[in-house]
Amino acid sequence: MMHPYADAMEQSTPPSETQPPDGDFATGAWAGWGNGDLKEGVYEDGEGEIEGEEEGEDITDEELEENLGRIEGLLGNKNFLSQLEANEKIQQEFLMEFDIYLGMRPPEKMDNAFHFMARKRFPSPFLIRHMLSNHKKRMDDKDDAQRRPLTLSIEKNNEVFITTVLESQYDDADLERILGLKSSDAGNGIHKAIRDGLSPKLTIDLINKVSNKVLKDVDGEGCTPLHRAVEYKRCTEAQLNVVKALLERGDSALDKRNKAGLSIYQYHFSTRPKESSTAAKAFPNPKVRPDRATTSSQPQNPSQLVGGKIGDEMGKKALYEKEDIKKKGEEAHNGFSLDQRPNMGPGPGFRRTPTFKQEDETEYGVPKPLINTNNQANISRKTTSAPQPATTKTQLEILKETPPTASKVTRNSNRKKWSKTTTRKAVKDVPPVSKVFADEIANEVKLQYLRSTFTNDQRNHDTAVEFLYPDNQMKHICFNLLQNYKPMSKKSLTVGSYSRFEFDTALQFVAVGPIAIEKQGEPVASQRQRRDMLTLFEWLKDKKVNNIVKVVVNDHKDPFHSDKAIIDALKQFNIEILDWSKPDLCPETIRAACNDVRELYLSWSGLNGMLLAWGGTDGLANLPNLTDVYLRQISNSESEEWTIEKLNDFEKRLKNTRDWLRAKQKAETLNSQSEDQLTDLPRITVHRPKVQPKVDNQPIADGVGQEQNKQTPIKDHQWLEYMDRFSSGIFTLPPDEEYIKSVPNLPAELRRDVRICLIDDGVDILHKSITERIEDGGRAFGAYTRDEYRGMARPFYNSTTNHGTLMANMMVRVCPFAKIASYRLDTRRGEDNRVHFTAKSAADALEYAIKQDFDIISMSWTVREETGPEEDNTADITRIKNALREATAKKKLVFCSAPDTGDISPDELSSYFPVGSGIQELFRIGAAKADNTPWPQLVKGDEVIQNNKSLKSGSSIATALAAGLAALMIHVVRMAAIRTYELKKENEIEANLIKLISLKTIKSPGTMRKTFDSMTTDKMYVHVWGNFYRKGNELKAADDAEDSKAEKWRIIAELARDIVSSQNTDQ
Incomplete structure (x- = not known):
């Protein structure tokens, strides 16, 4: 029976x-x-x-x-x-x-x-x-699959088992140990909970039982649990809470990259469906788990879900x-199918x-036990x-x-058949995957990394850029005008250099000095109603910025911004840290401007009335996310004892008000019988002023003065006069954008301008002589070290000593057609009281530059190798040498300057980089002033600038001029090649025609070196009063020709043929 x-x-x-x-x-x-x-x-x-x-x-x-x-x-x-x-x-x-x-x-x-x-x-x-x-x-x-019971319950999605374990008195240390154990390549228990589709609530409960060590562990593909949690196929509304729990429990996973080299943020986007994808695969219900052996992160099509x-x-x-x-x-x-297995x-x-x-x-749901079972x-x-x-x-x-009342399951009927009805029911229970939720999850990961740059010494602006973007897809994640003390026009934002900036939707910080923004055609604002920042922040909003982690505004001088201007400027963003230095900022203004702020920096005039307002029932305690208040005392008319007493009262009042609001919130929630989970108001910590008040009227110290605010005058020199004459002669000729579009079948390489990467101390992109030639491809390497600005990057669009601005000016003067990207290095003041670049930032910049599509890399500086106990930069020097080898292997034209130390021995030279690297393909440039120098090429540079201070030197100028000259020669050949395509002669066999291959030839280091050699006297001094001087005179005379344009094109073609002539061309 x-x-x-x-x-x-x-x-x-x-x-x-x-x-x-x-x-x-x-x-x-x-x-x-x-x-x-x-x-x-x-x-x-x-x-x-x-x-x-x-x-x-x-x-x-x-x-x-x-x-x-x-x-x-x-x-x-x-x-x-x-x-x-x-x-x-x-x-x-x-x-x-x-x-x-x-x-x-x-x-x-x-x-x-x-x-x-x-x-x-x-x-x-x-x-x-x-x-x-x-x-x-x-x-x-x-078990025989090496699974412990808890691991098995996660795999089987056994919510009752897991919930009971979590609610029991099972030791948390044992629970973490078991969850932290790894099984083959599947990862640990948290990996399994995420991958096997455990309910988000239980997954979060498990996450809260483990330490950061478990959460940063990786599976066989090098992925942390957070990698798996952000996969597109899991991006449901509830999954956002799982991601938040992982980040809140410990965000060390953000520093991990998988075996493919992808950060968590990059990995998320790699799992998104391709736009052209037409795949029609359904994502199974987490209750009906997908194959656990599947490790693919291929995303599902969201439209089907x-x-x-x-x-x-x-x-x-x-x-x-x-x-x-x-x-x-x-x-x-077990060796049998269900239909074949014998009776057992x-x-x-x-x-x-x-x-x-x-x-x-459902009639056999398990009821709660009626007795206490923990005391057995x-x-x-x-x-x-x-x-x-x-x-x-x-x-x-x-x-x-007693026979059970459940329907019997016999051997032939116990298999649950899949019908269309049951399938629809299963799929209907699947939480929908949506791009909306995916965007929220990606944004949460991004914001967590950005906010951590202000607290984690291992993270800063540079690491954030590497976390967010592949090497060639960078957007700006900050806007820094702290050092700008000169007025700027609204036009510079809307149609000038800054208009080309492409921002991320979330910024690490926006920092602005006491600048005035002039609006053409608008009346000058009243001295009591400043609204400059409203213009700036509206521009950022137009740039699609939504989140700003930290806002710093230097507004400590009268006239201050009006409260309404502050509210209108900030209310359109989600801001987490606010440091607006207007004294005695009204708490109502703060609440209206950025109610969700977490950290607040306040400038306090010493008035007790402001402490009363900030600590009262309508004050700072009403900010729901506020955790820290930093006070900056800007005046001190009272005694120290009185000040301490009032600060004590302020802290007590703020705490009591917060406690009262917390109790009121709980009571209202209970009375309303709301099902929404109550979020407790965090405790607020007050950070008192550390030193006696002092008004800081100076910009952030960079180790140098404020020379960036001056546009250094440049003394004309005959070498430059010849180049000016030539450049002006071709300035009116194409290729402009319209002309490029008009030429059919033009190869992509001929469509783009010559690109120079200027690695220096930044470039003032508002400088009138270069503003149109600076492209939006710059980047800063190195960050501030002052606590209040820790993690923030210095701006590449501003210059510490004006050295980079001068170098860009020299390049544009020789070649007005080049596009320049500014890479800003970190600076320090050495024992000689001169400003030096750090080897680390130089290595970082060079490694990044060689991954970009630059024709020329220019470095008008040297860093010296240090091996002493106080400073050892040998590891970074090795990185510089390796990067230089890679750059020359990729046929980049790399220009570097000689140290201006007069006669120098080869042994001493080998300690200066990049010039002393020993790589023959580099263009090592020295100024034409010193006798018995070893440099292959000398360019007139000593008399170009009178004030030879700080980083500015003869060799620096000479290097910039040489890089500009190389860019000009590339541009000339490019123009001639475009003309060939315009005349539809690109397929004709004619020895004198300049084609695309000609451009590729002149861009090679070997050809360019031969061209430079042909322009030197005694293989040393590069002079331009040969071809460029003659062609410049011919171009000037062509202005009076009957067909001036055609004559100029003929002159350009002749010069291009001379530049890439057979004697200079690599075979």
């Missing part, structure tokens, strides 16, 4: 075995099942023994295996489980019968009770709690087939056979070592004799 609990045990018993009438545990339903190989022996020393007990010493493997089989059978009976949770007497009887076996380590290849319940859809919370209190060591047992519907019938079919294959795979684990009972021989899924019936010490284990038959039937036995 069929065993009455076959459906609950998810197996039918062998026909030859029937249930005895007495239903006793030892001789009833579970007796005599199976004949599997039983290992003889006694379990000792933790193998089968309960810790601290001796009763297990008399239990054999056969007895243990038999009773574990009986336990598994009972735990598969939903009706029994329901009674076990609710009935204290049944609980006691069950433990009297089986407790000793629950605490013993099972025989090899057999699971313990934790494993049984981890697999079941309806485990017993009572039994889980009891075992955690009395047999917690069994949580470390592994919106509303939880799949329109493509092929998608449905694939889903059915995938689930069916998965089931067959599980069945094959769940006795001792039934080991780790996957159980059948039961129907989705009252049940004596002494009486459980040798269970005796009962003389009267217990409630447990009666229950065993």
Whole structure:
């Protein structure tokens, strides 16, 4: 006859075995099942023994295996489980019968009770709690797939099991240890929870139980749990909370890159669907987990998941087939398919056979236990070592004799068939993946990294750029005008140099000095109503900026910005840190401008009235996210004792007001019976002024003066006069944008201007002589070290000493057609009191530059190798040398200057970089003033500028002029090649025609060096009064020709042929 609990045990018993009438545990339903190989022996020393007990010493493997089989059978009976949770007497009887076996380590290849319940859809919370209190060591047992019970429950998405463990008194240290264990390439328990689709709430609960060490661990592909959490296919509304939990628990994972070299932010975008993708794959319900062995991060098509519907019938079919294959795979684990397996009972021989899924019936939901199950010490284990038959039937036995009311699952009907109806239901439960949620998740990751740059010494603007962008796709993440003390026009923002800036939607910081923005055609604002910052922030909003982590505005001088201007400027952004230095900033203004601010820097005049306003019921305590207030005292008319007393009162008042608001909020939430979770107001810390008040009227100290605010006059020189004459002669000729568009079939390389990377101390892009030639491709390397500006980058669009501005001016003067990208280096003042660049920033800049599409790299400076105990930059010098080799291998034209130290020995030269690197392909330029110098080329530079201070030197000027000259020659050849295409002669075979190959030729270091050599006297001094002087005169004379334009094109073609003539061309 069929065993009455076959459906609950998810197996039918062998026909030859029937249930005895007495239903006793030892001789009833579970007796005599199976004949599997039983290992003889006694379990000792933790193998089968309960810790601290001796009763297990008399239990054999056969007895243990038999009773574990009986336990598994009972735990598969939903009706029994329901009674076990609710009935204290049944609980006691069950433990009297089986407790000793629950605490013993099972025989090899057999699971313990934790494993049984981890697999079941309806485990017993009572039994889980009891075992955690009395047999917690069994949580470390592994099944044959090396899975511990908690890991198995995560894989099976067993929410009841996981919730019970989390709500029990199971030790947090043990929980973290188990969750931190890695299984092959699948990662640790948090990886598994995310990848196997555990509910977001439970996933967050698990995350909150582990340390940062577990969260930064990586799986076989080098991905942290955060990498997996941000995969596009998981980007649902609820997943945002999972990502936030990972970041809040510990964001060290943000410093990890996977094996493909992708940061978490970059990895997220790599998993997004390609725009051209037409794939129609459905994402299975997390309850019906995708194949756990799948490690692909290929995103799903979000259009198929919106509303939880799949329109493509092929998608449905694939889903059915995938689930069916998965089931067959599980069945094959035991060597049989479900339809082929012989009748087997769940006795001792039934080991780790996957159980059948039961129907989705809800009448057997597991109720809460009626008794406290954590105190089971009252049940004596002494009486459980040798269970005796009962003389009267217990409630447990009666229950065993009562057939369950659930529908029976026979061998031929127990497989749950996938129909269109059930499939639609499963897919409907899938939280929709959406680009909206994906954008929110990506933004949260980005903002967390940006805000951490102000607290984590290992992170700053440079590392943030590397975290966010691939090498050739950078956007600006800050805007720094702290050093700008001269007026700027609104036009410079809207149509000038700054208009070309492309910003990220989230900025690390915006920092502005006390600048005035002049508006053409508008009346001058009243001295009492400054609104300059409103213009600036409106411009940023037009640039699609939404979030700004930190805002710094130097507004400490009268006239100040009006409160309304401050509100209008800031209210359109999400701002987290505000440092607007207007004295005694009104708390109402702060709330209206940026209510979500976390940190607040306040300039205090010393008035007690402001402390009263800031600490009152309408003050700073109303800012819901505020955690820190930094006071900056700008005057001190009172005694120190009085000031301290009032600051004490302010802190107490602010705390009391915050506490009152917190209590009021809780009361209102309870009265409203809102289901929304209450977010507690954080505690506010007040940071008092560290020193006596002092008004800081100076810009941020960079180790140098304010020469950047002066436009250095340049003395004309004959060398430059010749180049001026030539450049002006071709200035009116194309190629301009319209001309380029008009030439058909023009190759892309001929469409772009010559590009120079100027590595220096920044460039003032508003300088009238160069503003149109500075491109939006600059970057700063190195950050401020002052605490209030820590992590912020210096601006590449401003110059510390005006050196970079001067170098750019020289290049543009020689070649007005070149585009210049400014790479700003970090500076320090050396023992000689001169400003020097740091080797690290030089290495960073050079490594980044060679990855970009520059034709020329110009470095008008040297850094010296240091090996002393106080400073050792040898590692960065090695990086510089390696980067130079890579640059020349990529056929970049690299120009560097000689140290202006007069006669220098080769040994001493080798300590200066980049010039002393020994790489022959470099263009090493010296100023034409010193005798007996070793430089291959000398360019007139000593008399170009009178004031030879700081970084500015003759060799620096000479290097910039040489780089400009190389750019001009490339431009001339490019013009001639474009003319060939315009005349449609590109396919003609004519020796004198300049074509695309000619441009490629002149860009090669070998050809350019031969061209320079042909222009030098005694292989040393580069002069331009040969071809350029003559052609300049011809171009000037061509202005009076009948067809001036055609004549000038002829002159350009001749010069281009001379530049790439056979004697200068590499074969």
